[in-house]
Amino acid sequence: MSQTPDSIAAGPSAAGAARGQDRPFRVKLRGSVLTLMRLPNRREIRGKLHQLSTTGGLMHLEKPLDEKLEVELIFHISETTIRQKAQMMFPMWATQGWLQPFRFIDLPETSKNALETSLQQFVQSLQQPTPQASPSQNPTT
Numbered sequence: 001m002s003q004t005p006d007s008i009a010a011g012p013s014a015a016g017a018a019r020g021q022d023r024p025f026r027v028k029l030r031g032s033v034l035t036l037m038r039l040p041n042r043r044e045i046r047g048k049l050h051q052l053s054t055t056g057g058l059m060h061l062e063k064p065l066d067e068k069l070e071v072e073l074i075f076h077i078s079e080t081t082i083r084q085k086a087q088m089m090f091p092m093w094a095t096q097g098w099l100q101p102f103r104f105i106d107l108p109e110t111s112k113n114a115l116e117t118s119l120q121q122f123v124q125s126l127q128q129p130t131p132q133a134s135p136s137q138n139p140t141t
Helices: 005-009 012-018 109-127
Strands: 026-038 044-053 056-061 070-077 080-088 092-094 097-104
Touching (some): 026 109, 070 097, 070 109
Antiparallel strands (some): 026 044, 026 070, 056 097, 070 080, 080 097, 092 097
């Protein structure tokens, strides 16, 4: 059975949108945001965020954590520091380390709004063209 472009486009997100379910705004960070996780035994583990939304995200770790483990997740994005409880989900092996999805637990509405605003500011800062020096600004000797 061959797939047409129409059948490929009708994935789970399109089906969810058809039912009226809004998917949270997500940003692909590709490891540009560092995280610190505090485990229940007070040990700390570092990671890198690869994808983030107001409901959770995907993190790159050196070694995977147990599924359903609750951690305190701390990271800084734009001008906002997020310090929130998160639950680890089933990890996936990556070429260098592990990708581990997580979801926030009981994220207060104020933190959710601050996170969404910070994510939108992060995307806008990436979309702005970087100013390049014009020839008149470069002195020649």
